[in-house]
Amino acid sequence: MYLSRVRVATQGLDRHALVKLLSGDAYANHQLLWRLFPEAESRPFLFRQEMENEQLDAGVRPRGLPLFYVMSSLKPDPLPGLLQCEPKRFDPRLAVGDRLLFRLRANPTVTRKQAEGSRGRRHDVLMDAKWRCRNESGVDPWSIRRAMDESAEQWLRARSTDWGFELTTSPQLGGYRQHQLRRKKREIRFSSVDYEGVMTVTDPDRLRDALFHGVGRSRAFGCGLFMVKRG
Known part of the structure; x- marks a missing residue:
């Protein structure tokens, strides 16, 4: 599994697509995130939408833009000019009492x-x-x-x-x-x-x-x- 942080791209930004993203509802953003998995025939992911704030790393300035966390069985592909992905393998080792x-x-x-x-x-x-x-x-x-x-x-x-x-x-x-x-x-x-x-x-x-x-x-x-x- 992969847990990815998905942010709005800063280079080559498609401003028309950004406006749609900012005004989009949960279903529209679900459809958008599905484009990160072009080979998937059924939905391979879950997501949570937030706004950029304390979730970012130290030294990264929040831009007031949407930020998505995506759990997926497939590794996501970025959408040039719109979304960039920071995927990490997610395979937690859990034990009773943790x-x-x-x-x-x-x-x-x-x-x-x-x-x-x-x-x-x-x-x-x-x-x-x-x-x-x-x-x-x-x-x-x-x-x-x-x-x-x-x-x-x-x-x-x-x-x-x-x-x-x-x-x-x-x-x-x-x-x-x-x-x-x-x-x-x-x-x-x-x-x-x-x-x-x-x-x-x-x-x-x-x-x-x-x-x-x-x-x-x-x-x-x-x-x-x-x-x-x-x-």
């Missing part, structure tokens, strides 16, 4: 049935908690916010065993966003929230699978990629 710092942008969902016998429908975990609280009389805004955060944390805790780890402490939550995309005249809606914290490895094989292939839904739209380092 402590890792992690960051994760995920799309937490829950399935609810509208009526007895009806087909379940997926809901945003945070919005589900918000509306359930609002249906209770006398619930104040702080209680609603706490319920939303607790639901987001519980979503991750409930799945951590299947993904090969346990949370050492409650993760920090932030960056909650609701997204609306258009794809082939169809509207796509999903939410994302950022988790940051410490995990303890309980099953190295399961965790490696989660790192390589991502977790949760909306992986094609920039969700599901764990960023980890030794704690």
Whole structure:
């Protein structure tokens, strides 16, 4: 596997393509990043989009441009005049009990049935908690916010065993966003929230699978990629 840092190219920059990149949504940027793998017939990657800031090396000045982290089974090829790649082999050696710092942008969902016998429908975990609280009389805004955060944390805790780890402490939550995309005249809606914290490895094989292939839904739209380092 490869973990690559993908930055906007500085030489021979295609400014028209840059404008499209800056205004592009998660689906458009997913399509753009797929061009890094011209031989791939199916999507061989996960990605996380950020802006250039503290992620860059010492002495490298942030330019306020998009920055992508890409996990892939193939080595990416740069796009001249648009994207440059800094790929590194990614093959972590994990053992039970290892402590890792992690960051994760995920799309937490829950399935609810509208009526007895009806087909379940997926809901945003945070919005589900918000509306359930609002249906209770006398619930104040702080209680609603706490319920939303607790639901987001519980979503991750409930799945951590299947993904090969346990949370050492409650993760920090932030960056909650609701997204609306258009794809082939169809509207796509999903939410994302950022988790940051410490995990303890309980099953190295399961965790490696989660790192390589991502977790949760909306992986094609920039969700599901764990960023980890030794704690």
